[in-house]
Amino acid sequence: MPARSVSAIQVCGVRKSFRRRERDAGAPFWKIAAPKDKVALHELDLVVEPGGITGILGPNGSGKSTLIRIVGTLLTPDAGTARVFGWNVVTQALEVRRHVNRVSVEAAFFKELSPWENMVYAARLYGYTGVRSRVVEILESLGLPGDAIDQPMKQLSRGQQQKVAIARSFLTAPSLLLMDEPTTGLDPRSKKEVQTVLERLRAEREITVLLCTHDMDEAAALCERVLMMDGGRVLADGSPGELCREHGASTLEDVFMDLTGKTLEAEELEEAPT
Amino acid sequence: MVGIRRNELGAVLGFAQRQMYVYRRYWVWEVVWLFYSIVSVLSIGFLASGLGKLGAGGAGFDLHRAQLYLLVGALLWGYLSLVFMEAAYAIAWERWGGTIEYTFMAPVRRMTHLMGICLFAVVYGLVRTFIVLVVAVAIFDIDFSHANIAGTLVVLAAATVPLIGLAILTSVLPLLSPQKGEQMSFAVQGFMLLVSGVYYPLTVLPAPLQVAGAASPLTYALAGMRRSLLEGAGVGEQVPTVGILVGMGAVLIPLGILVFSWAERRAKRLGLLKRSG
Numbered sequence: 001m002p003a004r005s006v007s008a009i010q011v012c013g014v015r016k017s018f019r020r021r022e023r024d025a026g027a028p029f030w031k032i033a034a035p036k037d038k039v040a041l042h043e044l045d046l047v048v049e050p051g052g053i054t055g056i057l058g059p060n061g062s063g064k065s066t067l068i069r070i071v072g073t074l075l076t077p078d079a080g081t082a083r084v085f086g087w088n089v090v091t092q093a094l095e096v097r098r099h100v101n102r103v104s105v106e107a108a109f110f111k112e113l114s115p116w117e118n119m120v121y122a123a124r125l126y127g128y129t130g131v132r133s134r135v136v137e138i139l140e141s142l143g144l145p146g147d148a149i150d151q152p153m154k155q156l157s158r159g160q161q162q163k164v165a166i167a168r169s170f171l172t173a174p175s176l177l178l179m180d181e182p183t184t185g186l187d188p189r190s191k192k193e194v195q196t197v198l199e200r201l202r203a204e205r206e207i208t209v210l211l212c213t214h215d216m217d218e219a220a221a222l223c224e225r226v227l228m229m230d231g232g233r234v235l236a237d238g239s240p241g242e243l244c245r246e247h248g249a250s251t252l253e254d255v256f257m258d259l260t261g262k263t264l265e266a267e268e269l270e271e272a273p274t
Numbered sequence: 275m276v277g278i279r280r281n282e283l284g285a286v287l288g289f290a291q292r293q294m295y296v297y298r299r300y301w302v303w304e305v306v307w308l309f310y311s312i313v314s315v316l317s318i319g320f321l322a323s324g325l326g327k328l329g330a331g332g333a334g335f336d337l338h339r340a341q342l343y344l345l346v347g348a349l350l351w352g353y354l355s356l357v358f359m360e361a362a363y364a365i366a367w368e369r370w371g372g373t374i375e376y377t378f379m380a381p382v383r384r385m386t387h388l389m390g391i392c393l394f395a396v397v398y399g400l401v402r403t404f405i406v407l408v409v410a411v412a413i414f415d416i417d418f419s420h421a422n423i424a425g426t427l428v429v430l431a432a433a434t435v436p437l438i439g440l441a442i443l444t445s446v447l448p449l450l451s452p453q454k455g456e457q458m459s460f461a462v463q464g465f466m467l468l469v470s471g472v473y474y475p476l477t478v479l480p481a482p483l484q485v486a487g488a489a490s491p492l493t494y495a496l497a498g499m500r501r502s503l504l505e506g507a508g509v510g511e512q513v514p515t516v517g518i519l520v521g522m523g524a525v526l527i528p529l530g531i532l533v534f535s536w537a538e539r540r541a542k543r544l545g546l547l548k549r550s551g
Binding site for chain 1: 299
């Protein structure tokens with residue numbers, strides 16, 4: 001268990017860009033496109049103290065998933081440093097990984113395997129024993145029917161898959177849980193169920209949660225602190241109530257509108273893949 | 275320290291067990307692949323039987339020995355190529371499952387990850403090859419009465435070491451190129467089939483390919499196992515072959531791990547882990 005006096009996350013001047021070669025429309029196949037850099041994060045500074053749920057809000061392409069991946073040791077920053085409970089995410093990645101787990105929008109599972117088989121695999125990777133009674137207990141506490149434990153994951157609904165993903169993270173007892181859009185694409189009922197699980201998590205466990213979402217209502221309901229991001233920069237940082245007061249807004253959506261001059265929905269449509 | 279080692283051992287078993295679960299779910303595919311393996315070996319066996327009809331049974335040509343030579347090559351290639359491809363697909367499996375980021379976030383060393391996959395590959399390869407061997411022996415009435423089984427097993431075990439090193443090196447390809455890496459693994463496998471003396475002695479190859487064959491550990495593995503199976507070479511006579519194979523493994527495994535670590539750092543720098551196409 002990491003020391004309580006150390007920040008859960010400490011990000012100093014982190015910058016990340018991606019180089020892509022995109023062929024111009026109509027260009028001949030033999031012509032190699034010139035690489036273009038797209039900056040995902042601009043010299044980001046962030047400190048998150050242990051405990052509670054911190055929300056990262058922003059549209060697609062705002063840099064929130066890049067931030068999650070850097071903290072989760074899946075991406076290396078181009079500049080700056082990121083630490084998790086004092087451990088450097090690049091040079092001490094193995095230590096970082098012992099204390100972090102991630103629930104992502106894709107619910108990364110072997111879909112042919114059952115929740116039980118996926119949980120046994122996760123438990124072995126994290127040095128725990130996958131005791132069936134414990135797995136059943138966790139899954140049932142999340143409202144998953146008992147007979148689902150041996151069905152292939154692909155036969156479960158998206159909401160049920162996300163619950164298994166959350167259960168899998170519980171099994172490994174992380175100190176920092178990175179949740180990358182855990183409710184995106186879920187139907188309203190599944191979304192509500194996952195949000196209820198998060199509320200219980202906040203109430204019952206000593207855990208720090210970094211929640212990436214573009215659902216402003218979800219952030220307002222769950223997060224003690226919210227960072228609004230756009231174009232790889234943090235535009236605002238505070239509790240949902242503070243942000244609304246500062247911007248004379250009634251919702252976080254209005255705060256985002258006030259900060260960027262655009263609505264989050266319009267941004268989503270602009271960035272949706274064709 | 276002991277706790278960490280126990281965790282790593284548990285993780286090795288975890289990767290192997292996960293592969294077993296996956297194969298169990300895809301058991302129909304595995305039956306199809308097993309059928310394909312059996313048919314391939316039988317085809318080579320019948321090709322060897324047909325050599326006599328094609329006039330290859332003249333003076334100085336030992337037809338029975340040629341049959342055994344080809345059959346042993348087909349069986350051993352079946353095992354070695356299976357282990358190679360299973361291990362080489364360590365990353366490809368993660369990309370297919372969409373689990374690559376989850377696995378790379380797990381608190382285990384990459385060596386642990388790769389060894390877990392290799393452990394399953396070896397056990398699975400042995401089981402499947404044994405089934406093919408049983409069928410081949412039953413159909414072709416193969417006479418292994420002169421074979422030295424201990425010598426064969428020693429070379430087989432030693433051959434697995436450099437093979438794992440080669441497989442780790444090849445498993446890097448899907449990390450370097452998410453789109454083309456998997457297909458490149460097949461190209462490497464095909465080249466090894468060409469130069470390693472699976473179905474013919476190296477001397478029939480052009481000089482540049484003979485050089486490539488001399489660098490392939492499979493060449494020594496196949497030659498060594500043929501000596502034990504066809505000529506009865508014992509463990510003592512296989513010491514030079516075992517030395518070459520273990521020596522190659524001592525270079526290839528650390529080299530594979532080093533190259534893999536470099537490729538992982540590159541993938542994290544360029545953001546290639548998430549991309550699947």
